Amino acid sequence: MDRKIGIGILGLGVVGSGIIHIIKENKEMLYKKIGSNLSIERVLVQDIEKDRNVTLPKKLLTTNPDDVLKNPDIDIVIEVIGGTDDAYIFIEEALNNRKHVVTANKDLIALYGSELHDLAEQQGCDLFYEASVGGGIPVLRGLTDGLVSDEIQEVMGIINGTTNYILTKMxxxxxxxxxxLQDAQKLGFAEADPTADIKGLDAARKMAILARLAFHMNVALDDIETRGITNISLTDLEYGKQLGLTMKLIGMAKTHNDTVEVSVQPTFIANVHPLSAVKNEYNAVYVKGKAVGETMFYGPGAGSLPTATAIMADVIHVAKNIQLGITGKSGPIIERSARLSPPHLRTSSFYIRLHVHDRVGSFAHISQLFQDMDMSFKRIVQTPMKKQQTAEIILVTHQTSLESFTNAMNKLQQMDVVKSIESYYQIEGETV
Structure with a gap:
């Protein structure tokens, strides 16, 4: 007789409702894929009487977490309540009760992923979280399964739909x-408090997860250099268009000689690079492997059904593992803590916007400084600002190390001819 696999869900918001919709609507198809029926046993909610956009018998709803976490009929617990405190307690309890866990909780996994994986392995349980990074994009499974035989060299992506929508609009x-930002909030792409998105914190949490899986290093949030989009000006975006560049908030992870650099920052992307064409609330993750070369995962980064689809992919994976008797063996192998790449190993092209005093020889002094530091320019744009008796200069450097660039910036700030350094950004992709 076919085995029934019991499902318990923590949370019945937008994503939780999407999960129930998929299980109910695709019951026959899921049976064909798994060979067992998925049975929703209990769902944890805050208010049983609340009106919802999904129909469930009231007897399945509960306000007591133990009805899910200690229920002998439940094999898989799906956590979609968000946050870290309660979610951590619930997931730890579920694993200690030998229940497999699927979650979309990026904050929790970024902070406690390694710890929870160790517990899952001890208990012989699966812990999956595909939906924590790219919503409906199967990027984590792509890294851990599809590219498992390859050596990943670089992971770079647009992994926050809110900021991508804002930058597209600008x-x-x-x-x-x-x-x-206000427009994004009206459309539901941004929260009432958008701090985590616009400051780059949401993307940093996702990069911690991606880097951990790609490079088998325990990358902590404190290891990730994070810079948000709040100071981006329309002036720089206009210059970017002239130079064949598009601004994106980019999460980046690269390896250099057994070290890793991980960052989240506004970055100019060359228009020939596929990430430059990713617009509005869409996400994309570009992966470079030693053998496969360049690949890209693209799709909706959030939303009820896309996120629920990613969660259900994990549920199906767990269900198959249960039937094969191989649960608790799919966690990532984390070899060591991250060793961060020193600045001299980190290379990029850079965009710099300066205001300089508009007098004879000003640019010659700046040019000499970069020449003395063995740095050269790929593009130069100079615009007089007569009312202020200054000139605006845009410099696009050739590839150089972060160490050399930082030293040059420090020396520029000390030059009498330089009135101000208005902005600077890394450039990814080959510019024309």
Whole structure:
């Protein structure tokens, strides 16, 4: 007789409702894929009487976590309540009760992923979290299964739909940051408190997960250099268009001689690079492997059904492992803590916007400084600002180390001819 696999769900918000919708609507198809029926046993909610956009018998709803976490009929617990405190307690309890766990909780996995994986392995349980990074994009499974035989060299992506929507709006319609943010909030792409998105914190948590899986290093949030989009100006976006560049908030992880650099920062992407064409609330992750070369995962980064689809992919994976008797053996192998790459190993091209005093010889002094540091320019744009008796200069460097660039910036700030350094950004991809 076919085995029934019991499902318990923690949370019945937008994503939880999407999970129930998929299980109910695709019951026959899921049976064909798994060979067992998925049975929703109990669902933890805050208010049983609340109106919801999904229909469930009231007897399945509970306000007591133990009805899910200690229920002998439940094999897999799906956590979609968010946050870290309660979620950690619930997932730890579920694993200690030998229940497999699927979660979309990026904050929790970024902070406690290694610890929870160790517990899952001890208990012979699976712990999966595909939906924690790219919503409906199967990027984690791509790294751990599809590219498992390859040596990953670089992971770079647009992994926050809110900021990508804002930057698209600013770039294509010329609206200032605050207006674009308000529009994103009206459409539901941004929270009432958008701090985690616009400061780059949400993307940093996702990069911790991606880097950990790609490089088998325990990358901590403190290891990730993080810079948000709040200071991006329309002036830089306009110059970017002239130079064939598009601004994106990019999460980056690269390896250099057994070290790793991980960052989240606004970055100019060359228009020939596939990431430059990813617009609005969409996400994409570009992966470079030693054998496979360049690949890219693209799709919706959030939403009820896309996220629920990624969660259900994990549920199906766990269900198959249960039937094969191989649960608790799919966790990533984390070899060691991350060793961060020193600045002299980190290379990139850079965009710099300067205001200089508009007098004879100003640019010659700047040019000499870069020449003395063995740095050269790929593009130069100079615009007089007569009312201020200054000139605006845009410099695009050739590839150079972060160490050399930082030293050059420090020396620029000390030059009498330089009135101000208005902005600077890394450039990824080959510029024309």
């Amino acid at each position: 770039d294509e319609e010329g609206v200032p940051f605050e207006e674009a």
